[in-house]
Amino acid sequence: MIGTPLSLIKDILRCPKCFEKLVTDSSGSILTCQGDPSHSYPIIDGIPRFVKREEISPEDAHWVFDYDETAEDYDRSVLLYNEWLGIDLVKEFKKAMRKFQSSLLPVSSMYQPERGT
Numbered sequence: 001m002i003g004t005p006l007s008l009i010k011d012i013l014r015c016p017k018c019f020e021k022l023v024t025d026s027s028g029s030i031l032t033c034q035g036d037p038s039h040s041y042p043i044i045d046g047i048p049r050f051v052k053r054e055e056i057s058p059e060d061a062h063w064v065f066d067y068d069e070t071a072e073d074y075d076r077s078v079l080l081y082n083e084w085l086g087i088d089l090v091k092e093f094k095k096a097m098r099k100f101q102s103s104l105l106p107v108s109s110m111y112q113p114e115r116g117t
């Protein structure tokens with residue numbers, strides 16, 4: 001799988017449980033919440049996993065399988081288009097992500113909760 005260019009988005013990722021900033025460990029394989037270190041998420045194939053496999057109900061498991069299959073088909077298609085078009089779509093995606101990231105405001109400038117109310 002091609003995977004998400006995590007280095008481009010890790011600064012805007014937030015903990016889904018408490019919305020604090022997430023940081024990677026020294027191995028780069030785990031995202032840990034700065035607000036509560038017990039909130040941690042593995043990074044598998046460059047993709048943060050915010051839902052643990054064991055938390056997925058058997059009724060929903062087929063959706064995960066279908067998604068993974070579709071994602072792998074998509075990745076294969078991207079590689080074929082890369083060859084066919086003679087361009088590197090992953091490189092173009094990373095360039096677009098950098099442009100998008102630079103257009104974002106820091107979260108702290110958008111959310112200023114009033115204290116004591």
Ligand SMILES: [Zn+2]
Pocket residue numbers: 015016017018019020033034035036039
């Ligand atoms: Zn957290």
